[in-house]
Amino acid sequence: MNSSPNLLLLWDIDGTLLTSGGAGMRALQTALAARFGIKGSLEDIDFGGRTDPWIMRRIFAKFSLPDTPETMEAYTAAYLDALPDALERATSRVLPGVPERLAEAAARPHVAQGLLTGNRRRGAEIKLARHGLWETFAFGAFADDHELRNELGPFALRRAREHHGVSFAPERTWIIGDTPHDIACGRAIGARTLAVATGHSDPAALRAHGPDAFLTDLRDAAGFWEALDR
Numbered sequence: 161m162n163s164s165p166n167l168l169l170l171w172d173i174d175g176t177l178l179t180s181g182g183a184g185m186r187a188l189q190t191a192l193a194a195r196f197g198i199k200g201s202l203e204d205i206d207f208g209g210r211t212d213p214w215i216m217r218r219i220f221a222k223f224s225l226p227d228t229p230e231t232m233e234a235y236t237a238a239y240l241d242a243l244p245d246a247l248e249r250a251t252s253r254v255l256p257g258v259p260e261r262l263a264e265a266a267a268r269p270h271v272a273q274g275l276l277t278g279n280r281r282r283g284a285e286i287k288l289a290r291h292g293l294w295e296t297f298a299f300g301a302f303a304d305d306h307e308l309r310n311e312l313g314p315f316a317l318r319r320a321r322e323h324h325g326v327s328f329a330p331e332r333t334w335i336i337g338d339t340p341h342d343i344a345c346g347r348a349i350g351a352r353t354l355a356v357a358t359g360h361s362d363p364a365a366l367r368a369h370g371p372d373a374f375l376t377d378l379r380d381a382a383g384f385w386e387a388l389d390r
Contacts, residue, residue, distance in 0.1 A: 300316060
């Protein structure tokens, strides 16, 4: 019997697997002060569903910093240095139902799971390792691959294929996330989308973007697998 997986789950991190309690914003503010001597609010910048480089460019524009590879590299390094302490001070926690759904997926031979996130790879590792979740994922697509979230899907699909030795059909690939940007990212590669209302997006607005499935949170095991295995 062929035991190769044929169902691919690609998970978002922030607002889907966990909440960092604002640690990302605080780390960006700390890095801004440490690297550029600038103190200021980032509350007016749209973080949800965006990639780290996209967010940083908006910060450069707001504070009139040069948008150069050197500035991006320096700010990224300072942010990653500041992130562990910011997480330590924040109320970072895994969201309800996540450990159970991840464990169930890992126990099903027909299921493969990876990451598709706007975090830099190192930032994703810092956030997930804090809760013992980093080793759950053998592959993923990250902001290091591309600044635009809609361009990340092909990287995730290629790495899934390389890791498992099989190609995953679009209709058997699910992007799981908490923002309209996750839904758009799934559509960009012809994948299906599961939206969970565990982030900052208004649930009604999230539904209005037409995900293939919608859950209030990930505690509903029956609803989760009914949606994905159909």
